Structures are given as C-alpha cells and as structure tokens.
Amino acid sequence: MSPTREGSAVQSVDRAVSILEMLAARGDLGITEIAEELEVHKSTASRLVAALQSRHLLEQQGERGKYALSYGIVRLAAATTARLDVARLGQPICGRLAESLGETVNVAVSDGEVAITVAQEDGAAAITSQNWVGRRTPLHATSAGKVLLAWMDEDSRRPLLRRALHRYTDDTIVEHAALRAELARVLDEGHARSFEELEVGMHAVAVPVFSGDGTVGSALSATGPSYRLPRRRARAIVADLREGAAELSVELGYRAG
Amino acid sequence: MSPTREGSAVQSVDRAVSILEMLAARGDLGITEIAEELEVHKSTASRLVAALQSRHLLEQQGERGKYALSYGIVRLAAATTARLDVARLGQPICGRLAESLGETVNVAVSDGEVAITVAQEDGAAAITSQNWVGRRTPLHATSAGKVLLAWMDEDSRRPLLRRALHRYTDDTIVEHAALRAELARVLDEGHARSFEELEVGMHAVAVPVFSGDGTVGSALSATGPSYRLPRRRARAIVADLREGAAELSVELGYRAG
DNA sequence: TGAGCAAGTTGCGCAATAAGCAACGTGGCT
DNA sequence: AGCCACGTTGCTTATTGCGCAACTTGCTCA
Numbered sequence: 001m002s003p004t005r006e007g008s009a010v011q012s013v014d015r016a017v018s019i020l021e022m023l024a025a026r027g028d029l030g031i032t033e034i035a036e037e038l039e040v041h042k043s044t045a046s047r048l049v050a051a052l053q054s055r056h057l058l059e060q061q062g063e064r065g066k067y068a069l070s071y072g073i074v075r076l077a078a079a080t081t082a083r084l085d086v087a088r089l090g091q092p093i094c095g096r097l098a099e100s101l102g103e104t105v106n107v108a109v110s111d112g113e114v115a116i117t118v119a120q121e122d123g124a125a126a127i128t129s130q131n132w133v134g135r136r137t138p139l140h141a142t143s144a145g146k147v148l149l150a151w152m153d154e155d156s157r158r159p160l161l162r163r164a165l166h167r168y169t170d171d172t173i174v175e176h177a178a179l180r181a182e183l184a185r186v187l188d189e190g191h192a193r194s195f196e197e198l199e200v201g202m203h204a205v206a207v208p209v210f211s212g213d214g215t216v217g218s219a220l221s222a223t224g225p226s227y228r229l230p231r232r233r234a235r236a237i238v239a240d241l242r243e244g245a246a247e248l249s250v251e252l253g254y255r256a257g
Numbered sequence: 258m259s260p261t262r263e264g265s266a267v268q269s270v271d272r273a274v275s276i277l278e279m280l281a282a283r284g285d286l287g288i289t290e291i292a293e294e295l296e297v298h299k300s301t302a303s304r305l306v307a308a309l310q311s312r313h314l315l316e317q318q319g320e321r322g323k324y325a326l327s328y329g330i331v332r333l334a335a336a337t338t339a340r341l342d343v344a345r346l347g348q349p350i351c352g353r354l355a356e357s358l359g360e361t362v363n364v365a366v367s368d369g370e371v372a373i374t375v376a377q378e379d380g381a382a383a384i385t386s387q388n389w390v391g392r393r394t395p396l397h398a399t400s401a402g403k404v405l406l407a408w409m410d411e412d413s414r415r416p417l418l419r420r421a422l423h424r425y426t427d428d429t430i431v432e433h434a435a436l437r438a439e440l441a442r443v444l445d446e447g448h449a450r451s452f453e454e455l456e457v458g459m460h461a462v463a464v465p466v467f468s469g470d471g472t473v474g475s476a477l478s479a480t481g482p483s484y485r486l487p488r489r490r491a492r493a494i495v496a497d498l499r500e501g502a503a504e505l506s507v508e509l510g511y512r513a514g
Numbered sequence: 515t516g517a518g519c520a521a522g523t524t525g526c527g528c529a530a531t532a533a534g535c536a537a538c539g540t541g542g543c544t
Numbered sequence: 545a546g547c548c549a550c551g552t553t554g555c556t557t558a559t560t561g562c563g564c565a566a567c568t569t570g571c572t573c574a
Contacts, residue, residue: 041563043524045522047524071366071368112327118331268532269533299534
C-alpha cells in the first residue's frame with residue numbers, strides 16, 4: 001500500500017491532494033506519471049483524477065492530453081476574499097516599494113503554522129530573490145514570520161513556541177527563550193529583522209499590517225543580500241515599509257484608534 | 258448513504274471537495290454543520306476535515322473554532338502561474354476601464370466548459386454588477402463566453418456545441434445553428450455582445466485577449482444595465498475595450514505579427 | 515497498411531478502508 | 545455544579561476504493 005502521511009485519516013483524500021500538489025509543482029502530468037509518483041495503480045490514479053476533474057479542480061488539455069489544475073482551484077482561492085484582498089491590495093504597494101527601495105518586497109500571512117507569501121515584487125537589481133509567492137517559510141527565522149508571531153494571539157502562538165525550532169544557519173534562533181525575547185523586542189520596536197537567519201547572506205526587515213478588526217493579519221517585508229541591505233540600511237527603510245503598511249492597513253479597513 | 262454526484266468515482270474525494278466548496282461559499286463552518294450539509298456522520302466529517310487540514314487546505318480558527326479555507330488553496334492556485342497572471346495583470350486594466358466607462362469590466366477565461374471571471378472592477382455607479390470573480394458563467398449566453406468559444410480550437414469546441422444550450426431569458430441563443438452563426442459573426446467583427454441573453458436588463462460586450470502563444474486565452478468585457486449601456490453605446494465602447502485588451506495581450510507576451 | 519506499443523479506461527471481485535456508532539473530553543452557559 | 549453541544553476517538557463492520565485484467569484508442573514505424 002502506498003505510504004500515507006502522518007496524521008491523515010482518509011487515504012483517498014490524501015492521494016487526491018497529492019495529485020493537486022504534483023500538478024501545482026509540475027504544470028501538467030499524465031495518468032501514468034501520477035500513478036508512478038503516488039505509487040498506486042493506473043486505474044486508481046485515473047479514478048482519482050476523474051473525481052477531481054468532475055469537480056473542476058483539474059482539466060484535461062484536449063481530449064487526450066495531460067492533466068492540469070483548473071479554475072476550480074482559483075475559484076476556491078478567490079473565495080477566501082479577505083486573504084486574496086491582502087494579495088490583491090498588497091501587490092501594487094509591493095511594486096512601489098520595490099521600485100523605490102531597489103529590493104524585493106513581499107506581503108505574507110500566516111496559516112497558523114508557517115508564513116506564506118501572497119504578494120511579491122522584485123527590485124530592479126540583477127541579484128534578486130526567487131519567487132516566494134505561495135511558498136511556506138518558517139515563522140521563527142523570517143522577519144515577516146516574527147511579525148506574525150509577535151502579534152499572534154497567545155492561544156494560537158503557544159503550540160508554535162513549544163515546537164522544536166529548525167536551524168537554517170548559524171544565526172537562526174532555535175532557543176525558545178531567545179525567540180520569546182526576540183518577539184518582545186519586535187513588539188517593542190514595531191518591526192522585525194532577520195539577518196542571515198533563514199539563509200546566509202540574506203537580510204530582511206518586516207512591519208505589521210493591520211486588518212479591519214485591528215489584528216495583524218499580514219506582514220510587509222523587504223529582503224535583499226546583506227551587502228546591499230546592511231543592518232544600518234535595513235533599519236533605515238523601516239519608515240518606508242511602515243508607510244506602505246499603513247496604506248495597506250487602511251485599504252484593508254483598518255481604522256487607527 | 259449521502260447522495261453522490263454524477264460522474265464521480267471516489268466518494269470520499271467528492272465529499273472532501275464539497276467541504277472545500279462549502280467553506281468557499283460560507284467562510285467558516287463547524288464539524289456539525291459540515292456533517293449536516295454533507296448528510297454524513299460527525300465523525301466522518303471530522304476525519305475528512307482532518308485530512309484536508311493535514312494538507313493545509315483548511316485551518317481551524319483557534320483551538321476550538323470553526324474551520325476555514327487555508328493558504329494551501331492559494332498556494333495551489335498560485336501555481337497556475339499563467340492563469341493568475343491573467344488575473345493579476347488584468348486587474349489594473351479592468352480598474353482603468355471601469356473608471357473611464359463607468360461600467361463593470363472583467364476578464365474571464367474558459368475552463369473548457371464555462372467562462373470564469375478572474376478579474377473585475379466596478380464602475381462608480383450605484384447600480385452595478387455583483388462580484389463575478391471565481392463564478393462560472395455559460396459560454397453561449399455571455400459576451401466573454403462567446404469570445405472564448407469563437408476563438409476556441411475546434412476540437413475543444415465541438416463537444417460544447419453539441420450540448421443542450423440552457424435558456425436564461427427569451428433572448429438566449431439555444432439553437433446550435435444560431436450559435437454557430439453568432440460565433441462566425443463574432444470572429445468577423447472581432448467582438449461579442451450579449452444583450453439580455455443571460456439576464457433581463459443586462460447588456461455586455463467583450464473582446465479577445467491574446468496570449469503569448471497567439472491563442473485567445475481570455476476575454477475582456479464590459480457589463481451594465483441596458484438603460485445605461487444601450488446597444489449603440491455598447492458598440493461604441495468596443496474601441497476602448499480593444500485598447501485595454503491589446504495592452505493586456507502585450508503584457509501576457511503576445512506579439513502581433 | 516498493419517503490427518506493436520503506451521496511455522488511459524472500465525468491469526469485476528475482494529480486501530482494506532471509510533464510515534457509523536457509542537462513548538468520551540472539553541468548553542461555554544446557566 | 546450540571547447540562548448541553550461540539551468535536552474526537554476506539555472499535556466494528558459494511559461499503560467503498562482499489563488492483564487486476566482486459567479493453568479501447570491513438571501514435572509510431574516498418
């Protein structure tokens with residue numbers, strides 16, 4: 001039997017989601033390729049694909065072509081209006097700041113476990129970041145993640161701060177006490193930094209974005225190589241990020257007291 | 258046993274997708290509500306939700322709260338890069354045209370069966386359209402749908418033109434021959450119209466948007482009430498829509514011969 | 515033109531999984 | 545403190561999901 005994932009109770013649902021993720025990663029795949037990768041019989045793959053296709057999450061390209069994700073996914077995604085609003089409204093603000101700062105600027109939200117980038121624009125420099133949109137990044141090792149953690153309600157944060165903290169570089173914070181102190185500092189200063197904590201040579205700084213209900217639902221951050229975004233400059237651009245975040249907060253319905 | 262949908266071979270996958278769609282429609286739901294709507298036992302609903310949650314398609318709000326779609330969906334959606342590019346690049350063009358025309362402007366793509374709106378901006382008028390983003394609309398009765406059908410390759414279009422065409426109003430085209438003639442006219446004139454064919458009192462006009470490979474992957478349309486967008490004015494704004502579509506086409510990589 | 519091959523589909527039977535039941539834990543409310 | 549509703553989980557079993565084999569279809573090549 002094919003390996004099932006930890007904590008999942010429904011094998012066929014798990015397999016179906018794996019198919020969606022494979023297609024997200026690869027663009028399009030045939031039944032045989034899906035079957036091989038899932039380690040199931042072709043007929044099993046065929047039926048799972050048919051089930052997803054009947055609900056418009058997948059489509060076949062032509063009558064005999066490979067399968068790809070369809071707009072059922074986008075329709076589901078579009079439904080999470082608030083979150084997509086963050087993405088949609090954040091995009092032009094990222095664009096403007098990326099142009100003025102010359103670095104990569106993104107907006108990230110938390111899914112309760114990690115940070116996920118929902119909007120990104122790159123600066124004009126040749127050396128720039130990869131595309132993080134849709135990517136999951138650790139909360140404790142990124143500047144946006146620290147913002148999201150710092151403003152997270154205690155009930156949601158508590159289990160996250162109990163988990164083992166993965167070390168990515170020599171500078172990654174992996175002690176719980178150190179992370180708590182860092183989050184207190186973030187709250188105190190109103191912004192977070194990550195200096196080579198996720199990746200050697202990569203600096204980032206982030207500020208909170210407030211939602212209509214007054215909570216911090218997302219973070220706005222700038223990222224660059226350490227030689228172009230030294231610590232001093234990282235601190236200096238906080239004001240620009242704060243301006244952008246304030247604008248985005250207002251667009252999201254935030255009314256400052 | 259709960260009713261299974263026509264054409265679906267895997268009941269638990271079907272149920273899981275139904276949960277996603279319920280949450281897309283309602284925002285958040287508890288296990289008991291999901292169980293009632295799916296007509297299954299609470300433990301069944303609980304396990305299906307747990308399976309989706311373990312793959313980050315759902316998240317629970319707090320430790321005892323309701324469930325909502327999570328960014329796993331957005332991450333899957335983000336992966337269909339080209340399609341989301343249509344949405345992202347189309348949004349500001351919709352915004353500009355909506356402002357200048359004073360009507361609702363959208364961009365729609367086809368999922369092979371229907372038209373799906375991926376970007377929309379509303380004009381300033383108090384009477385405006387509902388939000389169509391993510392919504393599925395019929396190809397034969399909408400202006401955007403007619404554009405997508407007219408430029409569709411014959412293999413993909415043939416089965417669609419064999420199906421029974423649903424009548425929405427007295428003006429809906431439901432004869433296959435009439436629809437073929439209409440599509441020929443759309444190709445000839447380079448734009449499509451829908452005058453009260455989807456909804457009484459609603460007029461729309463659409464033009465093709467070309468992709469990098471030269472095909473028509475999306476359509477740009479304007480929609481308004483018939484008293485504000487009479488037939489004469491609908492024809493008049495085609496030039497504006499063409500300009501916007503040309504710009505979007507170039508941004509999508511289209512190079513006119 | 516026909517054979518061979520690969521991809522995908524489908525009927526069938528069966529074993530494994532999905533599901534229901536009952537009991538339990540937990541938090542909110544009175 | 546007790547009640548209620550929600551959600552979870554162990555257990556059992558009935559149903560579904562799955563693998564197998566056979567089939568269809570389209571493409572390639574001799």
